Amino acid sequence: xxxxxxxxxxLRELTGAAELTRELPDGATVGAAWxxxxxxxxxxxxxxxxxxxxxxxEYSRPSHRLEDGDEIAFLPPVSGG
Amino acid sequence: MAPRVFQxxxxxxxxxxxxxxxxxxxxxxxxxxVGIVRDHNGGRRVLWLDYEAYAPLAEKAFxxxxxxxxxxxPEARLAIHxxxxxxxxxxxxxxxxxxxxxxxxxxxxxRYAIERVKQIxxxxxxxxxxxxxxxxxxxxxxxxxxxxREVALARACT
Numbered sequence: 759x760x761x762x763x764x765x766x767x768x769l770r771e772l773t774g775a776a777e778l779t780r781e782l783p784d785g786a787t788v789g790a791a792w793x794x795x796x797x798x799x800x801x802x803x804x805x806x807x808x809x810x811x812x813x814x815x816e817y818s819r820p821s822h823r824l825e826d827g828d829e830i831a832f833l834p835p836v837s838g839g
Numbered sequence: 840m841a842p843r844v845f846q847x848x849x850x851x852x853x854x855x856x857x858x859x860x861x862x863x864x865x866x867x868x869x870x871x872x873v874g875i876v877r878d879h880n881g882g883r884r885v886l887w888l889d890y891e892a893y894a895p896l897a898e899k900a901f902x903x904x905x906x907x908x909x910x911x912x913p914e915a916r917l918a919i920h921x922x923x924x925x926x927x928x929x930x931x932x933x934x935x936x937x938x939x940x941x942x943x944x945x946x947x948x949x950r951y952a953i954e955r956v957k958q959i960x961x962x963x964x965x966x967x968x969x970x971x972x973x974x975x976x977x978x979x980x981x982x983x984x985x986x987x988r989e990v991a992l993a994r995a996c997t
Contacts, residue, residue, distance in 0.1 A: 838962025
């Protein structure tokens with residue numbers, strides 16, 4: 759299946775991409791999507807413990823199972839205000 | 840058309856307009872909080888900030904914060920606008936307006952809202968300072984974290 763991955767702030771800079779299309783095995787979780795991404799961009803591993811995730815514009819969890827066409831967002835620690 | 844009360848925008852913020860948008864004839868108080876860009880941070884001389892947001896999720900986070908506030912202060916209503924893009928020293932980055940029939944709830948709901956924005960809104964500041972730049976990274980955003988919510992509540996109520 760194919761999913762869209764959106765990356766923000768420092769994660770966007772580390773990967774050089776605000777948006778990527780990724781191919782994942784059917785039934786893959788958000789956590790698996792992150793691990794797959796971190797294999798291709800090893801500098802992301804510094805964020806494994808602190809990253810948040812969203813699926814289709816709602817906060818989600820690493821255990822969430824993805825479906826074809828989902829949009830995942832990975833969010834470094836936030837600093838709004 | 841009534842202005843949207845939860846918004847991420849590249850446009851200049853207007854605290855008076857947001858206060859007017861949230862207050863009704865039944866309210867006796869409206870408080871506003873304006874966050875502005877300061878010229879120093881952590882010993883660095885700040886030149887400007889670039890704000891980035893995941894706007895649709897940030898606006899949903901603002902709605903969630905309003906719902907949380909109403910659980911605690913049922914008569915209070917919030918409006919939250921956050922600016923993105925390049926902001927200069929002194930520019931407003933966020934405006935929060937809280938309206939309520941009575942002042943105590945308006946003050947406390949406003950403080951609660953800014954604390955929660957800093958915890959769960961997917962927004963980032965990229966600080967440009969004399970000699971370099973750095974992404975500011977604060978809280979790991981987790982809206983379901985009850986402990987963080989308690990911290991925000993405690994800060995609002997002290």
